[in-house]
Amino acid sequence: MIKQISIFMKNEPGRLLKVTKILADSGIDIRALTVAETADFGILRLIVNEPDKAYRVLKEKEIAVVEHDVLGVEVNDRPGGLARIAEILNNEGINIEYMYAFVTKSHEKAYVVLRLDDLEKGKKILEKKGIRLVTTEELSEI
Amino acid sequence: MYWNKEAETLKPDELKRLQGKRLRKLVKYVYDRSALYRNKFKEAGIKPADIKEISDITKLPYTTKQDLRDNYPFNMFCVPMEEIVRIHASSGTTGKPTVVGYTRNDIDMWTEAMARTIVAPGGSKKDILHNAYGYGLFTGGLGFHYGGERVGCAVIPVSGGNTKRQLLLLKDFGGTILSCTPSYSIYLAEAAVNEGMDPKEDFKLRVGIFGAEPWSNAMRKRIEDALDIKATDVYGLSEICGPGVAQECEEQAGAHIWSDHFYPEVIDPNTGEQVGEGEQGELVFTTLTKEGIPLIRYRTRDLTVLDHEKCACGRYHPRMLRIRGRSDDMLIIRGVNVFPSQIEHVLMKFSDFAAHYLLVLGKKGPLDTLTVKAEVTPEVISDKVKDMMKLKAALKSELEQALGISIDVELVEPGTIPRSEGKAVRIKDERGDL
Numbered sequence: 001m002i003k004q005i006s007i008f009m010k011n012e013p014g015r016l017l018k019v020t021k022i023l024a025d026s027g028i029d030i031r032a033l034t035v036a037e038t039a040d041f042g043i044l045r046l047i048v049n050e051p052d053k054a055y056r057v058l059k060e061k062e063i064a065v066v067e068h069d070v071l072g073v074e075v076n077d078r079p080g081g082l083a084r085i086a087e088i089l090n091n092e093g094i095n096i097e098y099m100y101a102f103v104t105k106s107h108e109k110a111y112v113v114l115r116l117d118d119l120e121k122g123k124k125i126l127e128k129k130g131i132r133l134v135t136t137e138e139l140s141e142i
Numbered sequence: 143m144y145w146n147k148e149a150e151t152l153k154p155d156e157l158k159r160l161q162g163k164r165l166r167k168l169v170k171y172v173y174d175r176s177a178l179y180r181n182k183f184k185e186a187g188i189k190p191a192d193i194k195e196i197s198d199i200t201k202l203p204y205t206t207k208q209d210l211r212d213n214y215p216f217n218m219f220c221v222p223m224e225e226i227v228r229i230h231a232s233s234g235t236t237g238k239p240t241v242v243g244y245t246r247n248d249i250d251m252w253t254e255a256m257a258r259t260i261v262a263p264g265g266s267k268k269d270i271l272h273n274a275y276g277y278g279l280f281t282g283g284l285g286f287h288y289g290g291e292r293v294g295c296a297v298i299p300v301s302g303g304n305t306k307r308q309l310l311l312l313k314d315f316g317g318t319i320l321s322c323t324p325s326y327s328i329y330l331a332e333a334a335v336n337e338g339m340d341p342k343e344d345f346k347l348r349v350g351i352f353g354a355e356p357w358s359n360a361m362r363k364r365i366e367d368a369l370d371i372k373a374t375d376v377y378g379l380s381e382i383c384g385p386g387v388a389q390e391c392e393e394q395a396g397a398h399i400w401s402d403h404f405y406p407e408v409i410d411p412n413t414g415e416q417v418g419e420g421e422q423g424e425l426v427f428t429t430l431t432k433e434g435i436p437l438i439r440y441r442t443r444d445l446t447v448l449d450h451e452k453c454a455c456g457r458y459h460p461r462m463l464r465i466r467g468r469s470d471d472m473l474i475i476r477g478v479n480v481f482p483s484q485i486e487h488v489l490m491k492f493s494d495f496a497a498h499y500l501l502v503l504g505k506k507g508p509l510d511t512l513t514v515k516a517e518v519t520p521e522v523i524s525d526k527v528k529d530m531m532k533l534k535a536a537l538k539s540e541l542e543q544a545l546g547i548s549i550d551v552e553l554v555e556p557g558t559i560p561r562s563e564g565k566a567v568r569i570k571d572e573r574g575d576l
């Protein structure tokens with residue numbers, strides 16, 4: 001399992017900049033970033049090399065931040081890799097709340113972040129089916 | 143607890159007799175001394191001799207804020223300046239301030255009313271009064287100051303603002319009574335937590351006396367939980383004297399109007415007729431004992447309901463239910479009357495929202511729009527849009543049900559609605575062409 005940092009913020013460009021600057025100033029690297037937008041607010045989701053530290057520095061700056069567990073799955077570039085994961089989860093009645101993909105700097109590997117309604121169950125079934133889940137430690141090193 | 147047991151526990155007939163006596167004297171006093179009142183009485187065909195008992199008050203004409211403005215600054219004073227010992231003024235949001243002059247007796251009467259006000263919710267000379275109302279032309283600071291001294295409290299004249307110092311003094315001096323606006327009390331609690339304090343443990347507060355802005359019962363609950371105090375409502379307006387016109391007792395069941403000094407009526411603001419007992423209307427005061435600038439049937443523009451039943455505390459002084467707001471504060475949205483306090487009441491029922499909000503008035507074509515900007519608490523932040531949208535929808539639906547109009551809700555980040563150290567700014571009007 002990996003940790004995701006989520007930030008509730010007003011939907012305006014300056015806000016995103018502010019958050020990324022706080023992280024950069026604290027020497028935290030962003031591995032993946034996605035924003036879910038609505039008309040008035042956005043939720044910024046981040047995968048970083050040091051999630052606990054990121055949470056702490058953001059909280060200190062009074063940013064509305066929460067930390068959650070999500071699943072990180074390495075997907076090889078073989079076609080159908082992601083479809084298989086979706087199928088496994090679907091067969092078990094586990095819903096994907098949202099997901100997003102990112103690649104390593106060297107573009108060697110692709111990862112998918114999965115937010116599931118039943119994280120523990122999803123984790124077990126994916127592991128049982130031989131899908132490898134990445135850890136925060138691994139992501140710190142990429 | 144009583145400050146002046148005799149005056150505070152007068153029976154209804156004793157009160158009426160005293161009020162009648164004082165009104166007779168007052169009418170003669172202003173007739174002799176004020177050209178404005180003399181002319182008003184003549185226009186209404188009234189002579190002082192026509193006023194025999196308190197019920198005759200309905201024969202008298204009203205006084206309005208406009209009268210005070212027209213006679214700015216001192217023309218409504220009924221005594222020469224040598225008799226005046228203090229002048230206060232309320233900041234006019236539009237135009238000139240309203241000026242009030244006090245004789246020595248006026249200050250004494252106001253201080254008496256303030257002493258009753260501090261004792262009614264449980265204050266005594268053993269208390270330390272942390273007075274965070276602003277000192278200056280505004281009546282809040284000095285009103286509480288002298289009332290507190292008369293009771294024998296140790297008064298800390300901290301005044302408004304400088305929140306860090308307020309927190310330090312609350313912790314180190316151990317104030318037991320806090321007087322300020324309700325919105326500032328919740329801000330102090332929040333700021334204390336941000337400073338790493340626990341207001342319930344680190345402060346010795348037990349009673350709050352809050353006023354100068356309308357607040358809801360739900361807000362009361364929020365303040366009481368945050369500070370571990372009994373939060374009570376004080377009412378007043380500078381034209382009448384300042385704070386201390388009415389105050390809640392320990393029953394917290396409406397503020398007792400000290401009606402041996404301030405005679406209240408509730409009228410229909412449109413017709414000027416008195417409304418029936420238990421009906422809402424505009425609160426009107428006659429200052430029965432003032433000398434400097436006595437006001438007869440002064441229209442406050444505050445809307446309330448009076449309750450003349452005996453209170454469990456033993457007082458018959460009528461209680462005013464929490465004001466929904468000044469009629470000036472009332473918003474008219476697409477023809478429907480909306481009070482900010484109604485919105486606050488709904489918001490505070492959700493534990494998901496902070497006690498800070500902003501109402502934005504706008505226009506969509508010819509139609510007025512109302513957007514409620516509600517600040518979420520850090521605890522409800524979710525990474526899922528769905529969760530936040532659900533919260534937003536729940537608030538919107540509760541508000542629309544309470545107000546009877548459709549509105550917009552905007553969720554905003556914790557800590558982003560501007561905090562005020564005095565009266566909270568809750569309304570932003572972006573309609574422009576008014």
Ligand SMILES: [Zn+2]
Pocket residue numbers: 390391392393398453454455456457
């Ligand atoms: Zn009472």
